[in-house]
Amino acid sequence: GDVDGGDSLLQVRGLGGTLQGCCRKVKAPHTGDMSGEIKSLLDSIWEHDRKQRPAFSSIIEVLEDISQTDFVNIAQQDFLRMRQAWQRELEEIYLDLQRKEVQLNQREEQVKQQQQEIEQRQNSLQQEKANLHLEQKELSNLILELCMVVISQRKTGLETKHHAHNSPPN
Secondary structure (H helix, E strand, C coil): CCCCCCCHHHHHHHHHHHHHHHHHHCCCCCCCCCCHHHHHHHHHHCCCCHHHCCCHHHHHHHHHHHHCCHHHHCCHHHHHHHHHHHHHHHHHHHHHHHHHHHHHHHHHHHHHHHHHHHHHHHHHHHHHHHHHHHHHHHHHHHHHHHHHHHHHHHHHHHHHHHHHHHCCCC
C-alpha cells in the first residue's frame, strides 16, 4: 500500500522487523571444497548477533593465517558458486517478502471492509434510535390525548348526571 505520513513510521518499523527476521535466515554459503577455517570465519562474520562477530583485527589475523594455506589457489569458480548461492538465498527472501506483502495488503483490505461494516451498523443503529425516539414522542402524545378524552368524557358524564338529577320530572 501507499505510505503516507500517518502510517509511515509504523510501516517502517514493521518492515524493519520483517527484514530482521529474514536476515536471521541468511547464512554464509559454503562451497564443498572450503577449508574448515574459512567456513568458520564466514560463519562468525555472518553471525546475527553483532556481539558474537569477530573484531576486525581478529579477521585480519585469521585471513593472514589462511593466506599461508592452499586457499589462495581456490579457483574463480568457487567464488562464483558462493555468489550464486547468496543470490539464490536473497531471491528466496525477496519472494518471501513479496508473499508477506500480498498477505498484508489482503489483511488491510479485510480490516477496511470490517471498519466500513461497523460504520454502517453504527449509522443504522443511530437511525433506529432516532426513529424510536420519534415513536416514543408520538406514543406520549397519543397517551396525553387519550387522557384528555377520558377526562372530557368523565366531565361530560358528570354534568349529564348532575343535570338529570337536578332537573324537575316531567
